[in-house]
Amino acid sequence: MVRPGSDKQNVSQRHTSSIEMTETKTTSLVSGHTASLLEGEEWAALIKDFPSYHGGLVRLFPGRWLYPQRFCDFSEKLFNFQFREEDVLVMTYPKCGTTWTQEIVWTMRNNPGLDHPEADAEAFDRVPFLDMDMFTPLSEEMVSISKAFKRLCPGADPRDGEMVQLAQALADPRTLKTHLPFSLISANVLDNAKVVYVARNPKDTMLSYLHHHRLFREQEFVGSLEKFVDHFVNDNLVYGPYWLHLKEAWERRDHPNLHFVFYEDLKADIMSELKRLDAFLGTGLSHDQLANVAKYTSFGEMKAREEKTLDKEFMNNEAFVNQEVRNKDGGFFRQGKAGDWKNKLSTELVEKMEKWISQKCDFGINFK
Numbered sequence: 085m086v087r088p089g090s091d092k093q094n095v096s097q098r099h100t101s102s103i104e105m106t107e108t109k110t111t112s113l114v115s116g117h118t119a120s121l122l123e124g125e126e127w128a129a130l131i132k133d134f135p136s137y138h139g140g141l142v143r144l145f146p147g148r149w150l151y152p153q154r155f156c157d158f159s160e161k162l163f164n165f166q167f168r169e170e171d172v173l174v175m176t177y178p179k180c181g182t183t184w185t186q187e188i189v190w191t192m193r194n195n196p197g198l199d200h201p202e203a204d205a206e207a208f209d210r211v212p213f214l215d216m217d218m219f220t221p222l223s224e225e226m227v228s229i230s231k232a233f234k235r236l237c238p239g240a241d242p243r244d245g246e247m248v249q250l251a252q253a254l255a256d257p258r259t260l261k262t263h264l265p266f267s268l269i270s271a272n273v274l275d276n277a278k279v280v281y282v283a284r285n286p287k288d289t290m291l292s293y294l295h296h297h298r299l300f301r302e303q304e305f306v307g308s309l310e311k312f313v314d315h316f317v318n319d320n321l322v323y324g325p326y327w328l329h330l331k332e333a334w335e336r337r338d339h340p341n342l343h344f345v346f347y348e349d350l351k352a353d354i355m356s357e358l359k360r361l362d363a364f365l366g367t368g369l370s371h372d373q374l375a376n377v378a379k380y381t382s383f384g385e386m387k388a389r390e391e392k393t394l395d396k397e398f399m400n401n402e403a404f405v406n407q408e409v410r411n412k413d414g415g416f417f418r419q420g421k422a423g424d425w426k427n428k429l430s431t432e433l434v435e436k437m438e439k440w441i442s443q444k445c446d447f448g449i450n451f452k
């Protein structure tokens with residue numbers, strides 16, 4: 085989930101990155117990638133459909149990863165982020181069930197009796213979203229958005245990244261969230277922390293990401309479903325390419341500190357998946373405690389808590405959230421189903437997606 089800075093900073097007040105680009109509009113990142121500012125036809129095609137990215141987009145090579153230019157301001161902090169032994173990092177490409185999984189993991193570790201006084205605090209305050217800072221506009225009048233940041237990081241400058249600083253200040257045991265792939269996160273993350281990686285069927289993921297881009301003005305998309313599918317299969321969506329994100333995790337799936345889970349399996353049999361997670365996390369929960377977690381993190385209960393989890397003021401602010409889309413198609417917790425692509429995609433679009441899957445996801449993963 086992504087949100088802009090504050091009421092004072094609406095999306096028209098965006099400021100670009102502070103990073104210095106060379107004359108050829110490239111910069112080197114500590115991860116070993118070269119970031120190249122999008123220009124010419126590629127830029128013109130994307131900015132037309134995604135007008136909110138007027139702060140600039142970069143491609144990272146190798147990989148052709150697509151990010152807002154401001155990612156370059158945080159890439160070093162993110163790549164050098166110090167993970168601790170008790171950390172659990174929830175990692176996914178957007179819309180694969182991150183928020184659900186982070187709530188499951190946080191509840192299993194902190195609230196299996198459903199009596200934790202901070203359970204109702206905003207998701208960002210309990211589970212910092214490490215890379216969210218790149219979506220926050222850089223401006224002189226910047227104010228912090230996280231209540232926990234104000235409390236735990238007195239005097240810290242939000243322009244240096246609220247989420248990374250909050251994560252650093254948070255006491256153990258930390259549960260953290262990222263949409264970054266393995267290659268952009270500290271190379272030794274799996275030596276120091278546990279990672280829960282969630283994969284989801286690309287067709288449902290794409291449809292959910294389309295909804296996200298229509299709902300949140302910060303990542304506004306103004307084109308058709310057909311156009312969005314084209315952007316998806318051409319790896320033109322921020323945080324993509326999805327196939328490479330998956331591949332990097334899939335290749336590490338046998339690492340003892342990586343737990344690979346499919347959204348569809350969570351939907352099909354939550355208790356079995358919670359038992360697997362319990363073994364991985366070492367939480368040692370009873371059947372009743374796992375049943376508590378399943379109920380508390382069910383789609384219905386999480387949807388009912390949407391305005392607590394994501395900030396009521398933000399969700400009801402037309403400048404940040406398209407209220408027409410929210411009323412018509414649903415909010416952040418849209419429908420929480422597996423396989424709904426069958427009702428939404430034409431034969432032609434299914435064929436396009438299947439072709440992308442067979443060509444790009446050829447490394448052994450089988451979607452459910």
Ligand code: A3P
Binds near residue numbers: 381
């Ligand atoms: P839909 O748009 O298909 O409904 P992320 O958190 O990675 O952005 O993923 C969001 C997707 O997960 C959305 O999918 C959202 O509804 C779904 N989701 C969130 N909480 C859920 C829950 N408790 N159970 C099932 N799906 C959930």
